[in-house]
Amino acid sequence: MASLGQIIFWSIISSIIVLAGAIALIIGFGISGTHSITVTTLTSAGNIGEDGILSCTFEPDIKLSDIVIQWLKEGVTGLVHEFKEGKDDLSDQNEMFRGRTAVFADQVRVGNASLRLKNVRLTDAGTYKCYVLTANGKGNAGLEYKTGAFSIPEMDVDYNASSESFRCEAPRWFPQPTVVWTSQADLRANFSQVSNTSFELNSENVTMKVVSILYNVTINNTYSCMIENDLAKATGDIKVTGGFLHSFCMGLLG
Incomplete structure (x- = not known):
């Protein structure tokens, strides 16, 4: 039969184990607790020589400084475009997109992550991904962008x-x-x-x-x-x- 001292000792150990488990759970949520947010893309064909729009929307976040938007293209190193801390960050932008991209900065706060692509080229066709990170979570969506030429008769x-x-x-x-x-x-x-x-x-x-x-x-x-x-x-x-x-x-x- 366990003594009173042994009972107290094992009670303390059990409490420590439970507390440690709770702390680990809290830390786990802190690391991976950013839940998924809905990101939606809409594609339309790009007209060579004109400006095109790669449409992307997400769950709005009023705190602009917490929003990060990244556009990537499959098979291309670096980024197509990045927006963070309330402004563009093009330090890692691929050269083929230099001077040709922009987001609608005044609409980011309301959930618009769409990319304007200037002077569309035939080589701009491909698979793109729109990544969004906010204080509420993160998410991404892809789209297939086709390019060509079309005009009104x-x-x-x-x-x-x-x-x-x-x-x-x-x-x-x-x-x-x-x-x-x-x-x-x-x-x-x-x-x-x-x-x-x-x-x-x-x-x-x-x-x-x-x-x-x-x-x-x-x-x-x-x-x-x-x-x-x-x-x-x-x-x-x-x-x-x-x-x-x-x-x-x-x-x-x-």
């Missing part, structure tokens, strides 16, 4: 043709798109036999000018020229009524 009457014809011309596309003409009067009509499309390489030897001619058009009918590749789709409409030309664009979807 201009519609006009082709005065060089022997018969009444329409001309659809767009200055910059890549990769090579398809062009499809349709008629408002007959949406099922196939105009491939009465249209001619050509592609002319531009001076930078990457993008191409698209020109498509539709022959034997009917007055008082609206025709649509749709240009599309894997990245974007653009449509222009044209109609001639009583000698007057009406042309308008339906817009560009990237």
